[in-house]
Amino acid sequence: MNGKLPGTIEKPAVHEETETSPDRLWNVVVWNDPINLMSYVTYVFQKLFGYSLEVATRLMLEVHHEGRSIVATVEREKGEYYVGRLHQYGLQATLERQEG
Amino acid sequence: MTVEARRDRDGTVRLLLPRAQGAVLRSLPARLRSVLTRPDVSGRLVERLFPRAYSDPREEAEYKRLLGKDLLEHRLRTLAVVEKAMARWKQGPRRVELAIPPEQFDLWLCFVNDMRLVLGIELGIQDDTWEKAFDPAHPQAEEMALLHYLTWLEQTLIEA
Numbered sequence: 493m494n495g496k497l498p499g500t501i502e503k504p505a506v507h508e509e510t511e512t513s514p515d516r517l518w519n520v521v522v523w524n525d526p527i528n529l530m531s532y533v534t535y536v537f538q539k540l541f542g543y544s545l546e547v548a549t550r551l552m553l554e555v556h557h558e559g560r561s562i563v564a565t566v567e568r569e570k571g572e573y574y575v576g577r578l579h580q581y582g583l584q585a586t587l588e589r590q591e592g
Numbered sequence: 593m594t595v596e597a598r599r600d601r602d603g604t605v606r607l608l609l610p611r612a613q614g615a616v617l618r619s620l621p622a623r624l625r626s627v628l629t630r631p632d633v634s635g636r637l638v639e640r641l642f643p644r645a646y647s648d649p650r651e652e653a654e655y656k657r658l659l660g661k662d663l664l665e666h667r668l669r670t671l672a673v674v675e676k677a678m679a680r681w682k683q684g685p686r687r688v689e690l691a692i693p694p695e696q697f698d699l700w701l702c703f704v705n706d707m708r709l710v711l712g713i714e715l716g717i718q719d720d721t722w723e724k725a726f727d728p729a730h731p732q733a734e735e736m737a738l739l740h741y742l743t744w745l746e747q748t749l750i751e752a
Contacts, residue, residue, distance in 0.1 A: 494723045527712035575645045582705045
């Protein structure tokens with residue numbers, strides 16, 4: 493990813509969306525990309541998942557530095573909705589079964 | 593000539609651009625539509641604009657069967673909204689004023705970003721170094737300049 497950061501991180505929070513359900517859960521994974529802007533990816537995470545700037549920025553930086561980040565863990569149908577929306581925004585996203 | 597961007601109280605983003613920049617923007621929806629709909633579009637563009645949702649081929653095939661058309665339809669609907677808005681631009685002698693209502697803001701971001709993705713693929717961008725400096729001697733300097741311009745525009749919209 494490219495570009496400047498949208499804000500300063502003081503204390504990253506850990507409130508990614510995780511739903512508990514007897515059904516198997518799926519991870520929504522976002523992959524790094526050399527064209528998408530850091531600020532754009534952060535904006536999309538905030539808009540789509542309702543994350544705070546701090547959480548969205550931390551996840552964006554994880555994508556940037558680690559190559560990928562699990563941005564939500566949800567039931568499959570909702571995961572497919574999120575992946576579809578992320579694709580609409582031009583982000584590379586996939587679904588993976590949660591381990592364990 | 594400076595470019596102004598501001599957000600009104602009702603959330604409308606107003607962008608004042610030199611006419612030449614407005615003309616460049618107006619040319620892009622048709623170009624993006626031709627990329628999205630032409631049957632001979634390259635594999636890398638398809639992979640980037642319509643990425644996989646699953647690594648498993650069977651799950652991916654089922655996903656594409658059920659939801660694959662939605663992504664193309666979303667992009668074409670986005671282009672229709674953007675073109676309609678462009679037809680209503682206020683044209684001054686030197687500048688055009690673009691007003692983006694809140695409900696269309698993300699569509700404009702998607703439009704600008706999709707065009708950036710297309711340019712990035714066509715330019716063969718593989719890493720993050722491209723944005724650090726613009727090389728006028730680049731063999732595709734015009735396309736690279738357009739990518740830099742749209743990057744600036746996207747950042748301006750996000751910060752408005």
